[in-house]
Amino acid sequence: MSYKWDVLCEEGLQFFGKMSASMSHEIKNVLAVINENAGLLQDFVYMHDTGMPIDAKQLKGVSQMIIKQVRRADSIMKNMNKFAHTTDQLTKAENLNDILDIVTKLAARFASMREVSLEKIPPDEPINIKTNPFLLENLIWLCLDSAMDSVGQGKTVRVFTKKIDNSAQITFSQLDSMPEPTPEAFPDKRIEALLCALQAEITVDSKAGTINISLPI
Template sequence: MPNHDLSPDRDGVTFFSTLSAAVTHDMKNFLAIINENAGLLGDLAVRARNGKFPIDPQKAALISEKIRKQVNRADEMIKQFNRFSHSMDRSQEVVDMEEMVHLVAGLAERIIRHHEVFLTVTSAPVPCRIQGHRFDLLHLIFRAVEITCEILDNAPEDTQKQVAVSFGSDPLLPEICFMIDTDTAAGWDTLFDTSKNRALLDRVNMYVKKAGRGCGFCLCKTRETQ
């Protein structure tokens, strides 16, 4: 359903530009590898021209495979970026949160990697669907990932830099949990206590609570607004 009523606020624009910058940076890296492989093929052709060093078919096949691998990576990234860009066109709808988590994980891969964090997503036991604006929900997930990465940046050295994302088992009370290997002094339910984060949570009628077991927090749908 097209969106006629919402344009992102400044925080939303910042989120969009952060992901755009990360994606375009990744694209440049894919192009750089394709460029070097094309260059290597050129080098081999130059050496083969005088007949002394014929092109090894296995080597050529390997280079071709490496180019194809980068093209596939770039293609996947562009598809994800296209889905992300179109999230702004859409109005309120029922959104599959597992799909949104995978989309954020793919698009923010570079950002997550820069924190040296490894993110895993466990399949939802029941569909995790939330009524809301797709763009805002993606924004909220990204913010949760950012917050966990920041906690891990400041964690003791022996902490495993891993974020495990999982989903609740009650389809009527959807929740997305972000679990890590360390505690935080700030208190799990106060992590989103900034005006920007509170506004974001309000827009999607969600709240944050400490995870039932272990270290982490869950994004939960407010019961009365479902």
């Protein structure tokens, strides 16, 4: 099997860069909020030094906001760490739902900017597959990116997995505004290269409003 490494490498770098930039932007927002609240703490210190009364309720609110942002930053960093480690091995046994969970969390900011909600349906059971985690994340992102452009009036993309015989399937549904697919538009050469490398298949049903990825187990 001949992989299109030029396409895979170019797309992989762009994908990694896009996600890294998004996460660093979120961390920057967290730091901005913490910095703002640190300024409020300085104001409270000044009030104390000059003998002015300090509102304990306001002080507690600042403290709680800083704690909230630290937890938010910790969550972002954990997701970033998990994402980075998916490049460690070319092939690895993974729970498909864990991979999908990482991508939906990475995509949350992009969905928010488009005013789209991502609804990940909890799986009935773990679906273990042997795959290249990073390439699969890239494929899921490209399909999810397209799905967000095709979402219906409900502005919600529903994502779920299921096991069918000897394959695992990821479904993106509620894509009521999906146009009829054309070879030039979807799936494009990036998706085709990833499908080839992962030995996966994709089906697009415009009438049902779904995109399905089938992966070998």
